[in-house]
Amino acid sequence: MSLVKAYFLITLILLVDQVSKIYIKTNFILGEEVHVFNWFQIHFIENEGMAWGTKIPGAYGKLILTVFRLFAVTGIGYWLWDAVERKKSSNYLIVAIALILAGAVGNIIDSVFYGVIFDDSHQQLATIFTDNPYGTWLNGQVVDMFYFPFIKDYPMPEWVPYLGGRNFTFFNAIFNVADVAISTGVGILIVFNKKAFHKN
Secondary structure (H helix, E strand, O other): OOHHHHHHHHHHHHHHHHHHHHHHHHHOOOOOEEEEEOOEEEEEEEEOOOHHHOOOOOOOHHHHHHHHHHHHHHHHHHHHHHHHHHOOEOHHHHHHHHHHHHHHHHHHHHHHHHHHHEOOOOOOOOOEOOOOOOOOOOOOOEEEEEEOOOEEEEEOOOOOOOOOOOEEEEOOOEEOHHHHHHHHHHHHHHHOHHHHOOEO
């Protein structure tokens, strides 16, 4: 696969990711949800940190995370260039890297820009390019919306280790298109490991 095709894939994913996030941000109030099916909901949340809402503690935790992501994306971008231009790697590896890069950039866009182009989503619909932004540069929150609770609030028997006596939900993560791209890219590297790292 050429760099042009890889960049086209990245651009397509970024476009779908950002259009979906901007639509949710400007048409849903924070916490609002729409039940598409019993097992699929559109549920608008904002993620201040990493996967599953994990945060770096402290006043500068979000800033540190965003700067780290920027360095990571630079490294992944170089990895993509190196895989295509120098090592002539397999299409499995190139597609995987492109997916991971697209997802990482998609979430970085939220972190870098959303704090200064959107106003607050609490109790109101956010407006884009507002005069009253909710945050600052590099301190935006990532928009998540896809929720697949295949099993929701199932009471686990007392004898089940760790989960006994609790309500169990599977799958309880809320995510976005960028997260899907990253997970798919990582999945390709795991499932097709030998093919991914085989040189053409």
